[in-house]
Amino acid sequence: MKTTWGLSEAILTTVLAFVIWSLVRLDGALETPEVEGEETTTQPISCYRPLNLWFGISGLQVISFAMAIIVGRCAENGDKWWFVDPCSRVGKVAFTSTWAVLLPLLAGWTALGMNWLSATLRETPDCFADSTYLTPTMYVSSLVLCGLAVAAYALIVVCVWDAERCRRANSIAIESVQDADLVCRWGPLTPAATMELCGGLTPEEICALPRHIQSCDEDQCVVCLSDMAKGDHARSFPGCGHVFHRACIDLWLLRKTTCPLCKTQARCDYNHEAAATRGTIC
Ligand SMILES: [Zn+2]
Ligand SMILES: [Zn+2]
Numbered sequence: 001m002k003t004t005w006g007l008s009e010a011i012l013t014t015v016l017a018f019v020i021w022s023l024v025r026l027d028g029a030l031e032t033p034e035v036e037g038e039e040t041t042t043q044p045i046s047c048y049r050p051l052n053l054w055f056g057i058s059g060l061q062v063i064s065f066a067m068a069i070i071v072g073r074c075a076e077n078g079d080k081w082w083f084v085d086p087c088s089r090v091g092k093v094a095f096t097s098t099w100a101v102l103l104p105l106l107a108g109w110t111a112l113g114m115n116w117l118s119a120t121l122r123e124t125p126d127c128f129a130d131s132t133y134l135t136p137t138m139y140v141s142s143l144v145l146c147g148l149a150v151a152a153y154a155l156i157v158v159c160v161w162d163a164e165r166c167r168r169a170n171s172i173a174i175e176s177v178q179d180a181d182l183v184c185r186w187g188p189l190t191p192a193a194t195m196e197l198c199g200g201l202t203p204e205e206i207c208a209l210p211r212h213i214q215s216c217d218e219d220q221c222v223v224c225l226s227d228m229a230k231g232d233h234a235r236s237f238p239g240c241g242h243v244f245h246r247a248c249i250d251l252w253l254l255r256k257t258t259c260p261l262c263k264t265q266a267r268c269d270y271n272h273e274a275a276a277t278r279g280t281i282c
Pocket of ligand 1: 221222223224225226244245248249
């Protein structure tokens with residue numbers, strides 16, 4: 001999550017800095033001094049850049065965003081968070097089109113609009129005189145809203161990618177350790193959209209650890225607080241040799257790298273001698 005938040009903050013900061021920078025430039029352009037002694041002409045003046053075109057296409061892009069969201073949600077049976085993990089092909093295409101096509105388009109169009117407005121205020125500041133609603137303030141407000149929308153949606157897309165990355169990592173981790181014994185003890189596990197199961201050993205490292213069948217009854221497994229009975233699937237912790245149910249210690253080791261009892265690090269040489277005094281290694 002730390003990496004993702006860093007990236008999210010970077011995107012947000014960059015877009016906001018760009019918006020602020022553009023507003024500062026526009027602010028200077030808005031204060032264009034009037035030319036003394038020159039009478040106001042009644043002849044309509046064409047704007048230096050086609051701002052009405054910018055306004056119209058911006059509206060079309062916003063409508064396209066809304067349409068993509070509506071189509072995706074309908075294809076995913078109205079699921080509120082459909083874009084996190086779309087199942088249908090239409091849903092996947094709808095979400096992909098929003099971040100791969102519409103988002104860059106709107107970002108680029110917003111930047112172009114800032115440039116056009118700045119140039120128009122500099123070159124033909126009187127071209128707004130005949131309009132009562134398409135004023136520089138209206139354009140600036142629209143540009144700011146577009147910039148904020150781009151930043152907010154980019155943040156959502158990054159969060160969705162991170163959630164999907166976590167879910168896949170969790171799914172792989174769960175698949176690697178889940179068997180009938182684990183399901184019997186803990187029930188079926190569902191992949192989560194957090195890195196909860198990815199802070200310890202890798203599935204390969206866990207599978208490489210020795211496992212055995214208990215040859216006698218033993219003390220409690222401190223993970224599940226149940227007795228270790230003869231015939232239970234067990235695993236001895238590398239380093240110290242403490243014994244736990246295999247299902248319990250595997251789930252623990254996906255999160256942590258230390259023994260739950262003595263805090264010995266798992267990433268060290270396996271102590272076969274200590275393990276032999278506590279269980280039978282198969
Ligand atoms: Zn246990
Ligand atoms: Zn230990």
